[in-house]
Amino acid sequence: MFTVKRLMGILGAALVLLLVSGVPTMAQEAQPEVPAVESQTRTRQGTVRAVQFSPDGARLAVGSGANIRLYDAHTREVVSLFAGHAREVFSVAFSPDGQILASGSDDHTVRLWDITTGTLRHTLEGHTGRVHDVAFSRNGRILASGSGDHTVRLWDVATGTLRHTLEGHTERVYSVAFSPDGQILAGGGADGTVLLWDATTGIVRHTLEGHTEQVYSVAFSRDGRTLASGSGDHTIRLWDMAGGTLSHTLEDHADQGAVSSPDEGTPTTTGDFDVSIIRLWDAAAATLSENLTDHGWNVFKMVFSSDGRILASGRLDGSVRLWAVVADASRETAGDDADGQTPTSSGSDSANAGLLRHILEDHADSVFEVVFSPDGQILASGGADSTVHLWYVATGTLLYTLEGNGE
Numbered sequence: 001m002f003t004v005k006r007l008m009g010i011l012g013a014a015l016v017l018l019l020v021s022g023v024p025t026m027a028q029e030a031q032p033e034v035p036a037v038e039s040q041t042r043t044r045q046g047t048v049r050a051v052q053f054s055p056d057g058a059r060l061a062v063g064s065g066a067n068i069r070l071y072d073a074h075t076r077e078v079v080s081l082f083a084g085h086a087r088e089v090f091s092v093a094f095s096p097d098g099q100i101l102a103s104g105s106d107d108h109t110v111r112l113w114d115i116t117t118g119t120l121r122h123t124l125e126g127h128t129g130r131v132h133d134v135a136f137s138r139n140g141r142i143l144a145s146g147s148g149d150h151t152v153r154l155w156d157v158a159t160g161t162l163r164h165t166l167e168g169h170t171e172r173v174y175s176v177a178f179s180p181d182g183q184i185l186a187g188g189g190a191d192g193t194v195l196l197w198d199a200t201t202g203i204v205r206h207t208l209e210g211h212t213e214q215v216y217s218v219a220f221s222r223d224g225r226t227l228a229s230g231s232g233d234h235t236i237r238l239w240d241m242a243g244g245t246l247s248h249t250l251e252d253h254a255d256q257g258a259v260s261s262p263d264e265g266t267p268t269t270t271g272d273f274d275v276s277i278i279r280l281w282d283a284a285a286a287t288l289s290e291n292l293t294d295h296g297w298n299v300f301k302m303v304f305s306s307d308g309r310i311l312a313s314g315r316l317d318g319s320v321r322l323w324a325v326v327a328d329a330s331r332e333t334a335g336d337d338a339d340g341q342t343p344t345s346s347g348s349d350s351a352n353a354g355l356l357r358h359i360l361e362d363h364a365d366s367v368f369e370v371v372f373s374p375d376g377q378i379l380a381s382g383g384a385d386s387t388v389h390l391w392y393v394a395t396g397t398l399l400y401t402l403e404g405n406g407e
Helices: none
Strands: 048-053 059-064 067-072 078-083 089-094 100-105 110-114 119-124 131-136 142-147 152-156 162-166 173-178 184-189 194-198 204-208 215-220 226-231 236-240 245-250 258-260 268-272 277-282 287-292 299-304 310-315 319-324 355-361 367-372 378-383 388-392 397-402
Touching (some): 048 367, 059 089, 059 378, 067 089, 067 100, 078 110, 089 131, 100 131, 100 142, 142 173, 152 184, 162 194, 194 226, 310 367, 310 378, 319 367
Parallel strands (some): 131 173, 173 215
Antiparallel strands (some): 048 059, 059 067, 067 078, 089 100, 110 119, 131 142, 173 184, 184 194, 215 226, 236 245, 277 287, 299 310, 319 355, 367 378, 378 388, 388 397
């Protein structure tokens, strides 16, 4: 899903965090009156900003322009066209059971779509600014939406009604995340703060201060004890949730954004957009473990495979790169380089870690979104050329291209 809304996603384990995935077509509903839109740079209509696999990997949701296409991931057929937003879609998220798709838009609304019937369940209205991010609670009963109107709203998914309006940010909210137990909602904002609300009462529990620029991404560790935040001040901050205090500051980044592995023992990763470097961090020790410097162009989006072993990075030159983040004893090499040659291995397991496995080149313009299938075997990439490419991760082979997303 890719925008300034979430320059990088973050998802974690106990000590490793992710900073910064034939049904009938639904009937068109009346177009709402379009509200005034925030003044902000936008790419051309049809840019793919949001891509997400369903939890079972059977469906792929693609948000481009004002529409969302739901593809069968196996047959490549469009099974539903979700049309109803009046402006560009910036975020999509599947409910944990895969039955509902939520979408946030520049038209200031959130929409909930029924995956089985291909119809609109609810239009959630109330925001007065662009909806940058949407996230379901672990049980799927509550949806959070972060907006340019400086608020986060919590919605009852079953009824489509507003539960709480969470206030406290003084500028737009770029990222939202629920704690694993669903009790806390974190929001990262352009005001440089992270707010932690009680998801039941809507009361602010903690205001986490220290970043000096916009906070683009927030996420909890799997055990809920740590929160990670990524900012335009070139740092990632790790927060102790027990007391709302700062545990570590990971510094030395050329620009904002971070992601990390979902598994213990795998380094947190940051993207440095100015100098085109990806840095691997040991989140437990807050130390730099490795630089991945073979990018050459600005890194816009990164994501880990579900097992934490492969990192995919999308670039503004239209290419995607796959990195071996964790040593793999089964591999004698780390994959093909840009010239089709095979980098050599020293023979030790650790020689594979941090090496470039594949360069995926087929997009005609910038790549804004990369996402792995739940089993980690397929990577989907989308961007400014209005296409989505699906790649076989093991070989870096292009499986197929979904076109027509700009129509």
